[in-house]
Amino acid sequence: MESNAMGAFIAALRKTAGLTQKELADKLHVSDKSISRWERGEGAPDLSLIPVIAELFGVTSDELLRGRRQNVPSSEQEEPSLSPKLRQRVLAASFSRYKSRSAIAAGLSGCGLLAALTGNLAFLRAYLGFFAGAVFFLAAVITQLICLNSAFLAVSGEEFQQPQVDDYRYRCVLWAEGILGLTAVLFAFTLPLVLLTGDAYLGLSGDSLMAYGLPFSLAAVIFWCCVVWLVNHQLIRNGRLRPCNPEQARYRSSLKGWCAAGLAVLLTVTGFVHQGLKGFGDPTLISEKIVFEDFDSFKEFMEQDIPWDPSDTAADQAVPPAPVGPVQYYDESGNPITEEEALTETITDNQGNILCTFLRRNQSVWSWKYGHLDGEILPITVYTQQHLEQARRRMALMDQVFGPIYCLETVGAVFVYFRLRQKKRTKV
Known part of the structure; x- marks a missing residue:
């Protein structure tokens, strides 16, 4: 009994039957590693399995042991071909x-x-x-x-x-x-x-x-x-x-x-x-705003004692902690200064002339912009935290609206592709 010949014969019979090594191993109640060793000629099945394998593939035990069919032309003895x-x-x-x-x-x-x-x-x-x-x-x-x-x-x-x-x-x-x-x-x-x-x-x-x-x-x-x-x-x-x-x-x-x-x-x-x-990522382009045509009204608005409202703060914005006790202010060098000195801000023209001086007590102000033309200060546009939060909500709404649109466009392109492919296949 030659293991190499029998192993090659088992491999040919298995492929002819359309079985994998795992499927054949399950039928014989052995491991697929054992099937692999047999087919490589590194081992042989137990004698008790020879009749079972022969019956499974429709050959005789003698043919299985010899590793080839008997009483057939030599051209058909080498390896069964798949139909x-x-x-x-x-x-x-x-x-x-x-x-x-x-x-x-x-x-x-x-x-x-x-x-x-x-x-x-x-x-x-x-x-x-x-x-x-x-x-x-x-x-x-x-x-x-x-x-x-x-x-x-x-x-x-x-x-x-x-x-x-x-x-x-x-x-x-x-x-x-x-x-x-x-x-x-x-x-x-x-x-x-x-x-x-x-x-x-x-x-x-x-x-x-x-x-x-x-x-x-x-x-x-x-x-x-x-x-x-x-x-x-x-x-x-x-x-x-x-x-x-x-x-x-x-x-x-x-x-x-x-x-x-x-x-x-x-x-x-x-x-x-x-x-x-x-607004291409700029909330000020889609938010509401307050426009001041003169410095006096702008100064009056900025000096109003309006605290920060956490309810107008976006979810990803840090809320400043509420001060406990009297607030102490310091300059850039770390020296204590008065509240008036700390909150005083000025607006100057291109020549450095002071046009407006005010105390910024209004904590609800998010930012402000000067006039649109070069060299002009007025009008002054002010954006509050409430305006910012409204703009962020609009931006989130746009994301929710356009998200499904992107998906529908992608699904539509896939549908068109398969539709045209199917039409081409039907013509052929």
Whole structure:
């Protein structure tokens, strides 16, 4: 009994039956490692399993021990070939297993997003959340690449026809690009955690994360579609990817490029309108205001004793603590000064002439601006904390309105792509 011959014969019979090593091991109640050792010639089945294996594959025990069929032409003794139906079955089973294993990579990407949200929202550590999520995203990429390599190795035998293998590998690459694209989009969603906080000991609010994370994700969708289109186009052109229907594959690749470009233009226009309605990040452009045409009314308003109202403070703004007891003021050198000296402010012209002197007692004032023309001071525009809070609410409302619009545009572009692809397939 030669182990090498019998192992090669068992491997050929298993592939002819369309079974994996794991499936054969389950039928024989042994481990898949044992099947692998048999097929490599590093061991042999127990004698008690010989009749079982022979009956399973429809051969005699003597043929199994010899490692070849008997009473058949020598040209048919080497290795059973797969019938066309069995080839399709094996390829379909391999692709199904590949997609199931790729679900692990997709799950790791989802865990990365969950880890980022947990670190940011639960522990108020944006950096912690980002890097915790990045570990899962990296694991998802590595897992997907391993699954893709295993899928390629599963059909590396000579029993498969090359066109079928090429189309199988093409579909595997497309599936891997989808999973990696999902990982890239979720990773882009977490980028604001490190780009906008600026402090490892701060967290980003949920509204801010949605407001900035969604545009980052949509930008990642466009970027990934463009990259995939360029890479696939070049690989098909060089012959490294050979789909079963090259003309249809080129059409799909071109259609993806046009849909991605159209989506990019549409999202850019929508984003410009969105930011314009938000004042391009400047609350003063969309907030209400108080305009003073003379210095006396401005001075009277600024000298009103109006305390800071915490209810008019945005959620991400620090509320100054209420003073306890008499307030002591100091100058830049640390010397004590009077309240009048500390609160006195002046408005001067271009020549340094004092135009207005006032005591800034009104703590509700957020900021003010001088006249719009060069060299002019009046009118003076004042913005209070209440105006700022109203502007922030309008900006948050714009984010809530345009967020679904971005999603609908993306879904619409995907729908158009599949609709046009289906129409092309129907014509063919």
